Amino acid sequence: MAQVIPLDSLLTGKAAAPVPASAPKAGCSAGTCGSAAGAASLPPDVWAKVKDHPCYSEEAHHYFARMHVAVAPACNIQCNYCNRKFDCANESRPGVVSERLTPEEGARKVLAVAASVPQLSVLGIAGPGDACYDWARTRATFALVARRLPDIRLCLSTNGLALPELVDEIVDMNIDHVTVTINMVDPEVGERIYPWIYHGHRRWTGRDASRLLHERQMEGLERLTARGVLVKVNSVMIPGINDAHLEEVNRQVTARGAFLHNIMPLISDPAHGTAFGLAGQRGPTARELSALQDRLEGGAKLMRHCRQCRADAVGLLGEDRGQEFTLDRLGDPVQEPVLDDGSARAEYRAWVAAERADRAAAAAEAVTALADTPALLVAVATKGGGRVNQHFGHAREFQIFEARGGRIAFAGLRRLDDTYCKGGQGDEDGLEGLLAALDGIALVLCARIGDCPRQRLAAAGIEVSDAHAYDYIETAIAAALGGRAGATAVTA
Incomplete structure (x- = not known):
């Protein structure tokens, strides 16, 4: 009988019960729009580009790592939400890094x-400045890596100002994923976000700066999509400034062929020293962000699983192993790490393919009970x-x-400021914040939970279950909800 081995067992070497291929399975039934789109809903050439990219495929982010x-x-614009000088090793925020590297480093x-990481599938350059403005360093790094690791996909992020003239080079280097941050299509909105830009050997300010930035972003987007490059548009949701305007941004980037639109919440903390943070500009609530994303359904495909990664992030989305691979841990700089022939990555990808097939094969079975x-x-x-494979108290x-x-x-x-469980003990203040993050949730599934938080969630009207630990997420949801009677509908 064919068996699919759970991911934790494969990666950690710990013994775990194998999952028979004939056991109840779950399909990846998250719809066919946005980053949840799968092989059945995308052209074969597009699916080949996104199936192992954790940012472009919601399914892939369960299995594959980026770095x-x-x-x-160097950067050519100033954003009111950005300060690249602040760094904390535990912070996840775009532009933040612990060390800046040469292309060789x-x-x-x-x-x-x-x-060391067989899950690695994508190399991205996202700063800490702008990958296109600092193009010589970006290009040199990609060239060095591509010669040694041809199976790793190349990806870059940019504000778009220096993008249009580089499209041919991007295509020639087989960079088939580009993220462009587009926060406005109206210069009147843009001048509240960008104090200045630098282009054509001069600094531009005010509405002229925003108008030029907008024109360059649209030109770059059009040129990339015309050449078959998959473009993800990132937009920072800033309440009271561009939140309503992002519907028009979505309409215009959709018309120009954007593959995904990722609406990210403004991160606004005075401690970060950004103009918005110091001015008290708030970020959106989880409900406000979800409501905007819901309104944008039907436009460009949406990405809902973004973690707003650091510019030196390593690992699966939602984790960061970057501190394991700082320069001081890599050994003598004149020696390259011993590298295998890629067989570990190939073996891992073959395992993922089997795991995906196992999940997808029983999609109808998993949801039939929820009709x-x-x-x-x-x-x-x-x-x-x-899979449902994390302790409730360890979840971030x-x-x-x-x-x-x-x-x-x-x-x-739904993100948490910290974990509930600290040193084996629950944190009551943390539990209050956790309950706030679970507002509107009917059911929580986890691998394990203590009696105290279980009771507190029950008192708040939230059911919690660890009875389906290590099952596929869809299988666990179907099984848990299948036994519920008279469930009350809730909204995001």
């Missing part, structure tokens, strides 16, 4: 990660692999799924 190398420090780091279920939100504690985030009459759809993330 960013901080080789591009960046390539060494990639080789070291590739030798009459009203809309319910389910929070899942997971460490990856598409919950993945949210909506079960609605025969369909299970990924609906977004």
Whole structure:
């Protein structure tokens, strides 16, 4: 009988019960829009590009790791939400890095990660400045890596100002994923976000700066999509400034062929020293972000699983192993890490393919029991692999799924400021924040939970279950909800 081995067992070497291929399975039934799109809903050439990219495929992010190398420090615009000088090793925020690297140092780091992390599938350059403005360093790093690791996909992020003239080079270097941050299409809105830009050997300010930035972003987007490059547009949601305007941004980037649109919440903390943080500009609530994403359905495909990664992030989305691969840990700089021939990555990808097939084969079986279920939100504690495999008290985030009459759809993330469990003990203050993050959730699924938090969640009207530990997420949701009677519909 064919067996699929759980991800935790494969990666950690710990014994775990194998899952028979004939056991009840879950399909990846998160719909066919946005980053949840799968092989059945995408052209074969597009699916080949996204199936192993954790940012472009919600399914892939359960299995595959990305890494960013901080080789591009120079930037040509100033954003009111950005301050690249602040760094905390535990902070996840775009532009933040612990060390800036030369292209040679960046390539060494990639080789070291590739030798140690078989899940690695994507190398991205996202700063800490702008990958296109600092193009010489970006290009040199990609060239060094591509010669040694041709199976790793190349990806870059940019504000778009220096993008249009580089499209031919990007295509020639087989960089088939580009993220462009576009926060406005109206210069009147843009001048409240960007104090200045630098282009054509001069600094531009005010509305002229925003108008030029907008024109360059649209030109770059059009040129990339015309050449078959998959473009993800990132937009920072800033309440009172561009939150309503982002619907028009979505309309215009959709018309220009953007593959994904990722609406990210403004991170606004005075401690970060940004203009918005110091001015008291708030970020959106989880409900405000979800409501905007819901309004944008039907436009460009949406990404809902973004973690707003550091510019030196390493690992699966939602984790950061970057501190394991700092230069001082890589050994003598004149020696390259010993690298295998890629067989470990190939073996891992073959395992993922079998795991995906196992999940997808029983999609209908997993949701049949939910045919009459009203809309319910389910929070899942997971460490990856598409399974319910994390202790409730160890979760730094919950993945949210909506079960609605025969369909299970990924609906977004709820992040926590910290874990509830500290040194084996629960933190009561942390539990209050956790309950706030679970507002509107009907059911929580986790691998394990203590009696105290279980009781507190029950008192708040939230059911919690660890009876389906290590099952596929969809299987666990179907099984848990299948036994519920008279469930009350909730909204995100």
